[in-house]
Amino acid sequence: MYVIGLFIVMAILLEAVMKVLHSVLGLAGVDGHVGKLPVIGANLTLLVSILMVWLFGDWGMVLGGWGWVHEDEWINYVANGAIICGMIPLKDAVFNAINKGLRA
DSSP: OHHHHHHHHHHHHHHHHHHHHHHHHHHHTOHHHHHHSTTTTTTHHHHHHHHHHHHHGGGGOGGGGGTOOOSSHHHHHHHHHHHHHHTHHHHHHHHHHHHTTSOO
16 A cells, blocks of 8 residues: 555656756746657656656665566666656545545
8 A cells, every 4th residue: 555655655746846847948948849849748757757766766666565676677667657657647536535525
């Protein structure tokens, strides 16, 4: 259970990093140009998530809590980064449920 909580915390951190990145890119006046790049613009959040896992090192390897560690280190970074990026909608759903008082 703590692994899912850690994924949600990492998704919160990823959204904070993306807000800062977008504000810095907007301040520099290149936010529109970066968004129009074919591969980078559409997958910027995923790329930042993978970079974030790489920067955290062993602490960013959340899948290790479930015993999943690949022998190729780069696959660990990509898999953990992709799952953290994919946890953003789950994080939003959890926060919406908390805001509604967990009622249907």
